[in-house]
Amino acid sequence: MKILVCVSNVPDTTTKITFTDNNTQFNTNGVQFILNPYDEIALSRAIELTDNGKGSVTVINVGEVNTEATIRKALAIGATDAVRINAKPHDAWFVAYQIAQYVKANPFDLILTGRESIDYNGSKVAGMLGELLDMPSVSIIKRLDAGDSTATVEREIEGGKEILTIPYPFTAGAAEGVAEPKIPNMRGIMSARTRPLVAIEPVEVKTFSEIISYETPASRGQVKLVAADDAAKLVELLHTEARVI
């Protein structure tokens, strides 16, 4: 089985998010970039499914040259090879369009993304790819079992879950539960240096969205403390002051 895993390069989860240039630019100063945690889950599952010569895992990233450290991390975890489409990832549509062009020329049985990237939280690339390639897509999966011609996935729904079978090829966004993230071992790190990482140029496409500015959540006032033995006071405040119960 040939699996494609789409990965993005995102600020580490501990990053305090700030902006510059009158709140129009994300402040990358001092920010550590990592492989998107959900993509790591997708990648780990792809590696499990193709273990012992049962296939290959290609990772693809739309990014400029500075994302190569993250791509090498994916290779160290165990991807077979990697492709970088040399462009700034303008938005989900741009990214999906570029990857779709690549897949049209290089077909895969299964295309995985993370459920969302932790920077812009779109969860759009898997669905857009599905539409561009006329394949089924599942936005958020919690389990993925691969059969010969179909896979069984578990999709999260409000207050429950749905079990689906889908014939290959299809796209899906992996969430927690699909796999335990794998940690690169020394052999992986060494071999990652020599595994193929090809950079290709993007194709031109019109985009439909622009980020104009950013805002940070309004800060809350000072916390109002209630004595530990006066839970009734808290209930009263929630009812009469906050009006939430």
Place this chain on the structure above:
Amino acid sequence: MSVLIYAENAGGKFKKSIFEAVTYARAIADQNNTSLTAISIGDVDATELAALGKYGAEKVLHVSGDKLKNFVNQAYASIIAEAAKKQGADIVVLSNTFSGRGLAPRLGVKLEAGVADGAVALPEQSAGKFTIKKTAFSGKAFAVVELTSANKVIALVPNSYKVVETGGTAQVEDFAAETKESDFKAIIKEIVRSTDKVSLPDAEIVVSAGRGLKGPENWGMIEELAELLGAATACSKPVSDAGWRPHSEHVGQTGIAVSPNLYIAIGISGAIQHLAGISSSKVIVVINKDPEAAFFKVADYGIVGDAFEVVPQLIAAVKEYKASA
């Protein structure tokens, strides 16, 4: 030019998040002096459909059929896109539910539309620009995005827009949509819905607990408090990682982002990744024995105390309040 809202049903009924999305779509239609049509797919009875008029839909398109009883991402997207084209709708609104997130990107491609998913406020429209505020960085920030395409797809975050009842009854019309065989490749084998629990993503009150609870056997009081308040239960990442609670309850940057009216955090220190997932909660209550816990800095109300003493008292106080209310 008009607005189309996809009204997702759960077992034949519309939930509050859909009423929010219809109210929101009505406001967008008003901004543009145009009409609002809703579309419902699957089995929903006529009274329930017509009731969408209360929130401002003038017309409801009803699509049903054996193959469409349950959500089929590709087929539903084809139908909504076709309805948008036939109605001349240039703005399609969805609720940012699990299914909504599956539909929005496919609709974006089909309609050549910019997609604003995770929208938290009405769009601003001036000088030919259409901008909209959406969540970014997993709740640590918001981004204001301009949609530059003629068609637009907007997915509204549940609990971020207030339901308003304005109208009366909507006119219900059957809508026959063409679907392709290839739209039905994904086959649903089983749907499991826990009916006794409040669903976390659209819960109005969330009771969440962390490592301070010491072990999964101590969740009884959390569940009891949640049930009394009609709340959903949630947990921090270390708790779901340890297998004390299911992943579906993990709230935070790499879990679910919630925006309830009330978020009660018990025995959770307040790591930046956890705070990201709950920052848009309207009121935050923190119960923690450590007065230095980071969570108190972002809380509205707090109790410094041992969860094992405070929570039972809180349960008693809520019972008393409910008995007197």
